[in-house]
Amino acid sequence: MGVRFLLLALVAALLLLYFTFGLRFGYVTLTPTHLLNAQGQNQYAFELYEDGKAVGVTGTCSGRSGQVTLRLLDPSGTEVAGQSCPPGTWSLNLLGGGHPGIYRLIVDFKHYTGTLSLKETRE
Template structure:
């Protein structure tokens, strides 16, 4: 049993120093992150012209930085926001042509909480 606990602690330490620890799913539940680095992508499909899609929520940053970008089907950025240290409200929405819109979240040694919800109209 002790060996299992030591192995788990070693794995968690290795994960923390490589890509960080993440607990939750960003667009469904509040997500707690510790030393997270890298880029996550989430896609949203629009089927009819002039529909609105995006995310609303908040990010609380204890250390590091996180940048959110909403990209249209052509790959152009239509909304973006950066969260430096502190608490921030987020609202990234786009209205446009049918296709896949991508939410790109870039993290640099990010520790904090991110709470996003999908929004459509």
């Protein structure tokens, strides 16, 4: 009885997560991330220390449904690069630079199911 209850509670928790935030397996910028019905927004920061250099992400997105939108903001908050990934397989290249400071990558998920594979890139 106890094991069945725990199993039922686990299934209920997974379903609740799936329908509210989606399920995410992996860590963006470190490993390929597998997403099921992902919703919401994630932010990642990259610090640039030198003038004339660039920072950002490269990689791929392979989606079956939904959409993911990636935007790279410079230290002043201005969008310097952006890409959207509808269903299909797409390569990603978002780089910004020129001024030292913290660059932010904003990732917006809209019922996205697929794989997001990003790698931090510096030039």
